[in-house]
Amino acid sequence: MKAHPKEQLRLLELAQVDARQARLQHLAKNMPEQLHLVEIEQDRRDRRAASAKALGELEDAQSELKTIQDDSRMVAERRKRDEDRLQHASSTKDIAALQAELATIARRQETLDDQELEQLERVEALTAAHAERLASMREIETLAADLLERRDLARENLRTEAKEIAADRKTLVDGLPADLVALYEDRRKRGGIGAAELVGKVSTASQETIEMADLARIAKAPADEIVFCPDTDAILVRTERSAI
Incomplete structure (x- = not known):
């Protein structure tokens, strides 16, 4: 020929144009930002799961604390009613019964106070743990968002360059x-x-x-x-x- x-x-x-196109296609398939996103994806999932777990444990602990505080409030109300009844009681039998019940209520209140203090400490610890997990999750999500933004910008630049290459190639092919x-x-x-x-x-x-x-x-x-x-x-x- x-x-x-x-x-x-x-x-x-x-x-040369085809070599440029091949390099561009290789770069599009091996973008550093996309490769980095793939590398951190498992870490992202792990951190999201850890944050969700920490939040669930915190919410459970807060619910338990509320139950203890509700019980404590009811006991306090019961004690106040019994103290009011004791002030107006005239029967020795009634007085003895109320005093015995107040002693039981006092022991119950002491137990609830101990449980509340213990649960408050647990809630505080779980709050700190959740804050740490949440901060860790937000850290990697910020990194992922930055990578996504830079990847999308790079893709747009690649699309623009691909159009230029296609135009150059068409001009060359049409002239041969x-x-x-x-x-x-x-x-x-x-x-x-x-x-x-x-x-x-x-x-x-x-x-x-x-x-x-x-x-x-x-x-x-x-x-x-x-x-x-x-x-x-x-x-x-x-x-x-x-x-x-």
Whole structure:
């Protein structure tokens, strides 16, 4: 197949555009921000679970404290009623019964006071634990939010660059013969590189020095004849930098 040397040079431009596109696609799949988000996702789940667990334990303890305080209030009300009844009691039997009941209430109140104090300490400890877990969760969620924002901004920049690359590629392809583009695309599908420059005696497709026999054959080929890299089958474009 033949193609004007200038058209072959434009294939190198097309290959550069495709290389840019490949790098862009690789970057889109391996964005540092996205990789970091994946790395911290399990930690995020663990911290959210720890915060939720700490909150549940705190709420249970607060509920238990409220129950104790409600019981204590009812006992205090009962004691006040009995003390009022004792002041007006005239029967020895009634007085003895009220005094016995007040003694029982006093013991019950003492028990509730001890339980309330113990529960208050537990609530205080669980409040501190929950605050610590919550702060830990918020810390990593702040990091995640920052990563998400930077990832989305990077994605937008990538989309803008991808549009520019697509426009550049279309301009190049529209300016080349269809059969030459088809050949380029076929070679690119085979080895990932459609066209490469011969620099000195080295094919930039393989980064290998071409053997003398192949180099001699390439040197004899007319300038408008398409030649190929012996190692990769990419279109090999001869330029002023080629040692032939």
